[in-house]
Amino acid sequence: MFGLTFRVQDAVDIVVMAFVIYRLMRLVKGTPAAPMAAGAVIVALVAVAASFLGLHSINWFFENLRGLWFLAAIIVFQPELRKALGLVGKNPLVRAVLGRKETTIDIVVNTAFEFAARRVGALLVFERTVPLGSYAERGVRLDCEISRELFGAIFDSHSPLHDGAAIIEGDRVAAAAVMLPLTENPEVAKSWGARHRAALGITEVTDAVVVVVSEEMGRVAVAADGMLKPVTGVEDLKASLLDYLKGRL
Secondary structure (H helix, E strand, O other), X not given: OOOOOOXXXXXXXXXXXXXXXXXXXXXXXXXXXXXXXXXXXXXXXXXXXXXXXXXXXXXXXXXXXHHXXXXXHHHHOHHHHHHHHHHHHOOXXXXXXXXXXXXXXXXXXXXXXXXXXXXXXXXXXXXXXXXXXXXXXXXXXXXXXXXXXXXXXXXXXXXXXXXXXXXXXXXXXXXEEEOOOOOOOOOOOOOOOHHHHHHHHHHHHOOOEEEEEOOOOOOEEEXXXXXXXXXXXXXXXXXXXXXXXXXXX
């Protein structure tokens, strides 16, 4: 009627852009960048409305500052953009081209059993769909790439960061020395210490997955959905984490 045509390319274009916008919203949700993202959306809507309504002065303003908006977005959303590029790099096709390196799960699993053998206590909290930013703010912000050396420095008994948990967002340690809520489940064994109670506590109020290394017993367990399960070895822990974190790493 209006001489418009809708092509397959248009459908693909819409679907891809919708997916990109959705993933970007997921990245900033629960972070300090969320209010700024909302502000950016409002500014974009005003610019579109000005163009549609023929408001020439406002449209001129936005057109001449287009380059500045782009630069400002890169500066303001730098952590989120870096995280998004990291997710692209984790794509199986990209890994196949670049070659496989030790994954986040490999590092955590091997570190956990190294700690258990040396009787070093640790709490490693994986973020899933529920943001853990409010808990990370209670500790010391790090935003460092995961490595065995980093975990060794954090949980060394002489480190000021060894008390509390390390929160893992993607392939980065977001914060350390984080105090987690303790479980209020009256059926939890009294023999379990504060570390195990904290692991259960955070999984009761979020969908986080926690690897617990017992300092006293030299054992490793994984907590999720308000339940704690001991693991028998490296492969057992790796299989559990791969199952819980499917599509997240």
